[in-house]
Amino acid sequence: DTGVSQDPRHKITKRGQNVTFRCDPISEHNRLYWYRQTLGQGPEFLTYFQNEAQLEKSRLLSDRFSAERPKGSFSTLEIQRTEQGDSAMYLCASSTSGSTDTQYFGPGTRLTVL
Amino acid sequence: AQSVSQHNHHVILSEAASLELGCNYSYGGTVNLFWYVQYPGQHLQLLLKYFSGDPLVKGIKGFEAEFIKSKFSFNLRKPSVQWSDTAEYFCGNFGNEKLTFGTGTRLTIIP
Numbered sequence: 020d021t022g023v024s025q026d027p028r029h030k031i032t033k034r035g036q037n038v039t040f041r042c043d044p045i046s047e048h049n050r051l052y053w054y055r056q057t058l059g060q061g062p063e064f065l066t067y068f069q070n071e072a073q074l075e076k077s078r079l080l081s082d083r084f085s086a087e088r089p090k091g092s093f094s095t096l097e098i099q100r101t102e103q104g105d106s107a108m109y110l111c112a113s114s115t116s117g118s119t120d121t122q123y124f125g126p127g128t129r130l131t132v133l
Numbered sequence: 134a135q136s137v138s139q140h141n142h143h144v145i146l147s148e149a150a151s152l153e154l155g156c157n158y159s160y161g162g163t164v165n166l167f168w169y170v171q172y173p174g175q176h177l178q179l180l181l182k183y184f185s186g187d188p189l190v191k192g193i194k195g196f197e198a199e200f201i202k203s204k205f206s207f208n209l210r211k212p213s214v215q216w217s218d219t220a221e222y223f224c225g226n227f228g229n230e231k232l233t234f235g236t237g238t239r240l241t242i243i244p
């Protein structure tokens with residue numbers, strides 16, 4: 020059973036650097052979501068894709084954040100000019116279409132900005 | 134905007150005790166409710182979900198949840214907890230094409 024995978028699992032970077040994370044969803048899933056989770060909080064929605072189309076972005080997603088899903092398969096999340104406030108766990112989830120469908124989460128990428 | 138509230142931040146129980154974790158959601162027109170669990174060092178996993186029908190939903194590992202529309206609640210229950218239930222539990226509501234989560238409840242089971 021191949022679940023959702025994310026790479027890297029941990030990333031430590033200096034303030035001002037750019038970082039990129041990758042998510043590989045379950046192969047038959049056409050929806051892909053990105054969430055951010057900070058300590059003591061639940062995951063917060065960032066953005067989602069239906070196939071290759073990015074259909075919604077949260078206002079949490081500043082101009083420094085960009086996400087892509089070029090061929091409707093894997094997705095990347097890039098943060099430019101990282102700030103200490105970007106330190107968090109970045110989670111990816113995938114599902115088939117529809118509100119009743121379970122979202123399957125990956126292990127997350129923990130970002131630490133020094 | 135939708136919101137989900139979990140009022141119990143940290144619950145400590147002894148093994149074999151009964152469990153009830155609270156979850157309240159704001160009314161958003163649609164109700165698609167989930168409970169996820171995150172065991173130490175693992176990723177989020179689905180425990181159970183409710184969309185319609187029987188308001189008492191049974192999930193994995195002996196967990197169940199009851200949807201009470203009049204109270205906007207979807208509390209998670211287990212009659213007898215085990216040490217292996219130590220984890221963080223998140224309630225969520227899917228609406229406007231996204232899952233909105235509560236802040237989570239950390240459950241610690243003492244052997």
